[in-house]
Amino acid sequence: MGKLKVGVVGCGSIANHRHLPEYQNNPAVEIVAVCDIVEERAKTTAELFGAANYYTDYQELIQNNDVDMISVCTPNYLHAPVSIAALNAGKHVLCEKPMATSEAEAKDMIAASEKSGKKLMIGHNQRFVPSHQKAKELIANGELGRIYSFRTAFGHGGPEGWSADGKKSWFFKKEEAFIGALGDLGVHKADLLRYILGEEVKEVASFVEGNAKQNSTVDDNAVALLRTESGIIGTLAASWAYVSSEDNSTVIYGEHGIMRLEEDPVYSMIIQYKDGSTVNYQLGQIQTNENQSNSGVIDHFVSSVQNDEQPLITGEEGWKSLQVIIAALEANETKKNVQL
Structure with a gap:
């Protein structure tokens, strides 16, 4: 099995301080794409973490067939739309907290994960x-x-x-x-x-x-x-x-x-x-x-994808919190x- 290829949507602080460095330190992962609406930020982040592609539109990143899994590090109102689009495109998703802005959004995320058979994990690092x-x-x-x-x-x-x-x-x-x-x-x-x-x-x-x-x-x-x-x-x-x-x-x-x-x-x-x-x-x-x-979050997400195991914080768990x-x-x- 080759390296898992990851894309990160949103290049703000949580991506730069937690997700990207932890993916970079995980030998099973290759960072292939990043996305941010601020093009300069996307470009700088891609260079910093050695991602081959950078985007300003998350839909384009999601359509990249090289990408196996996605971290959603956007403002809260985009958590559900980006996660659902990524799950529907057959990608595993690690979404930052709070997972959504309503019950309807949270339920739609859980349903998208079930339908696609892909993992949805919410980044509640306190459990680790x-x-x-x-x-x-x-x-x-x-x-x-x-x-x-x-x-x-x-x-x-x-x-x-x-x-x-x-x-x-x-x-x-x-x-x-x-x-x-x-x-x-x-x-x-x-x-x-x-x-x-x-x-x-x-x-x-x-x-x-x-x-x-x-x-x-x-x-x-x-x-x-x-x-x-x-x-x-x-x-x-x-x-x-x-x-x-x-x-x-x-x-x-x-x-x-x-x-x-x-x-x-x-x-x-x-x-x-x-x-x-x-x-x-x-x-x-x-x-x-x-x-x-x-933080333990990224390594746990990667291992749950690698070993096809249920992550500790599923969409259902994220919703209950x-x-x-x-x-x-x-x-x-x-x-x-x-x-x-």
Whole structure:
């Protein structure tokens, strides 16, 4: 079997910092094409990563018969159209999060994947963080006994420090982003909680604000209250207004102890037991915008295509996590709890 040939649609920060370098480091892959509506950006990216072709129209990239798989790294409103077109053209798709801007779009993506028999994976990298994987395993093994509650947060100073277009970024435009910090960061945590706790969210309440960024038409601070099927309750906070340092921590409160994830700079997991004892785990650092190592997402996607296996975060999984966030938007608008 020759190398898998990949094309990347969208040459912004996530493509240049995560997808392309990780494809480049994967010996099973050859980067053959990139696409961006800004021609100069597409050309520069192609040169940087040794892609033979660059395009400004994603339809042209998708029609390239050399391409086996595609990463969708566009603004959110294009995730579904590009993914569906690529799946229909017989390409495997890795799509950035949030996977879509509505239930209809998400369902259409899942249907396109099923019809074409090609993989659809959503890039929820929090599942690949070593402390999060360990937490899932320990909770499933009953290490904390019954789980009562949690709090999780994902916040940093905002996309202007990270996006290719800075303060003019699509991230701040509702018609292109659909949703702000809640979709950019909150959806990661919805996915993480579902993964770690091993159960679905059943009810959501929320407060969603745009109180920190000028010239923005999306939310930048959101707090959601979640209740799972077994009655675990907790908070999920997403923010673009944590101005000094990033917060990506999760705390799980159980019958036998408290598990603290990605809260301490040295120990990525700390368990404080009811009897007063503490166990510290050093399990490798989480990804931040400043500290880029291998996210695990790209390698997992490549291996699922190579071995014809179901990826860890299918379209269905991506939708279940997005559903929590869409419910939070609805709860804020209606001022009523939303049942899932």
